[in-house]
Amino acid sequence: MPKVIGLRCRECGAEYELQATHVCEMCFGPLDAVYDQAVMRKLVKRERIEDGPKSMWRYRDLLPVEDSVNIVTLGEGFTPLVKADRLGAELGLRNLYLKNDSMNPTNSFKDRVVSVAISWARAQGFETIACASTGNLANAVAAYAARAGLECFVFIPVDLEPAKVASISVFDPNIVAVRGNYDDVNRLCSQLLESTPWAFCNINIRPFYAEGSKTLTFETAEQLGWRLPDEIIIPIASGCQFVRHRQAARELVEYGLVRSDRVPAFTGAQALGCAPVYNAFVSGEERVLPVKPDTIARSIAIGNPSDGIYVNRIARETGGVVEAVTEEEIVDSMRLLARTEGIFTETAGGVTIGVLAKLARAGRWRGDETVVAYVTGHGLKTADVLATANGHAKRVEIEPTMKSFRQKVNI
Secondary structure, eight states: OOSEEEEEETTTOOEEOSSSOOBOTTTOOBEEEEEOHHHHHHHOOHHHHHTSOSSGGGGGGGSSOOOGGGOOOSSOOOOOEEEOHHHHHHHTOTEEEEEEGGGSTTSBTHHHHHHHHHHHHHHTTOOEEEEEOSSHHHHHHHHHHHHHTOEEEEEEETTOOHHHHHHHHTTOOEEEEESSOHHHHHHHHHHHTTTOOOEETTTTTHHHHGGGGHHHHHHHHHHTTSOOOSEEEEEOSSSHHHHHHHHHHHHHHHTTOSSOSOOOEEEEEEETTBOHHHHHHHHTOSSOOOOOOOOSOGGGOOSSOTTHHHHHHHHHHHTOOEEEEOHHHHHHHHHHHHHHHOOOBOHHHHHHHHHHHHHHHTTOOOSOSEEEEEEOBBGGGGTHHHHSSOOOTTOOOOOSSHHHHHHHOOO
C-alpha cells in the first residue's frame, strides 16, 4: 500500500491528488503531503530505522518516496551531533550540541531536501530539475541532477558569491544569473512553471522537497538516544525547514520513537539585515511584511518568506522565540564557533550561533537544558566575509631565522 495518498492545504484543508503543485486553488495556502496513518503505524519502527543505511535514508519510511529504486543519493545525512563543551562553557550551557550539517556531500543542509525532491521527481518521470536559489540549493540541485543524469537549470542572483558559483558550475548545469535578489529570481521561476514541464525543487514539487528537512530532527533525536532536546535553534530563510522540524518532532512522538511526548521549544534565527519574521515576532503581528535583503548572510536572505507566518506560530506555541543579530555579530560568531569547537560555518551558521550566544548571555537558559543549534553550511562557501573583516591578531611575519622568531614571537 502507498504511504503518501495526496496533498492537503495547510490553511483550508482542501485535498488534492498527488501531483506537482504546491498552492491551494481555493485559498492559495501551502500544500503538504498526506500520509496514510494506518500504513505508517505498521511501517515506522525504531528497529527498521536502526537497521537502515548510515544516511538520512534510514528514515525512508517517513519520507514521500515509495520505491527505493528511485532514490538519488550521495550519502547525505547522519551528520555529526557534536557535544559543544568549549562553546557551552563560554555560554553557560552544560548540554549544548551542534548538528553539523556542513558535513553533507555539497557541504550544506540542502542536500537533504534535494535528495528527496529529485528522487520523487524522477519517480514521476520528470526529465529536467530546476530551482531558484541563493547558492546552497543550486549547488545541491546541480550535484544531484548530475548523479541522476537529469537536465538541470539553476536560477541565481547575478551577484552571488564567487565561491558558490564555482561550486555550482563544476557540475555543469545550465546557470541562469538574474539581475535581482532572490525574491526576483523566485518570482521568475514561478512564472516559468506555466510554460516548462520542469520540476522546480522549491516551487511546484515543494511539498515533497520540504519533507527532507524532517530528517535533521529525526537524526538529532536518534543521536540523543531517542529523546528530543529542550530547545532547537534554527536559521530562518523561507521558514520551510522550521515548519518541517516541528512536524518531525510531532511524528517522533506520534509513532512512539522518542521517550517522551514533550516537544522542544523551536527558536528562529535571522540577520537584522533581512529579518521580516523577527520583525513580526517582536511586534506581535501575525502578518510578516516583506523587506529588501541587505546582509552578508545571503543564503538565508529571503525578504518575503513563504512560511514566515508559520514560524512565528510555532515559536509561540512551543515556547521558542525569534531573534536577530547584526552583521558584526555574525562574523564574530563564525569566529567564536571556529575557535571553540573547530567548526567553520558559513554566514548562516554565524546567524544561528550569534542568536544562540545572544540568548544565552541574556539568561534565557538555566544551564542544564539540552540545547541544539543547527549549523547548516560550511564556511568555505562564504570565506570572503572573513577576508574583509579585521585581520588576525596573532599573525606575525618573520625572517627564516631563529633570531627573527625570538624577536617577533612571544612564547
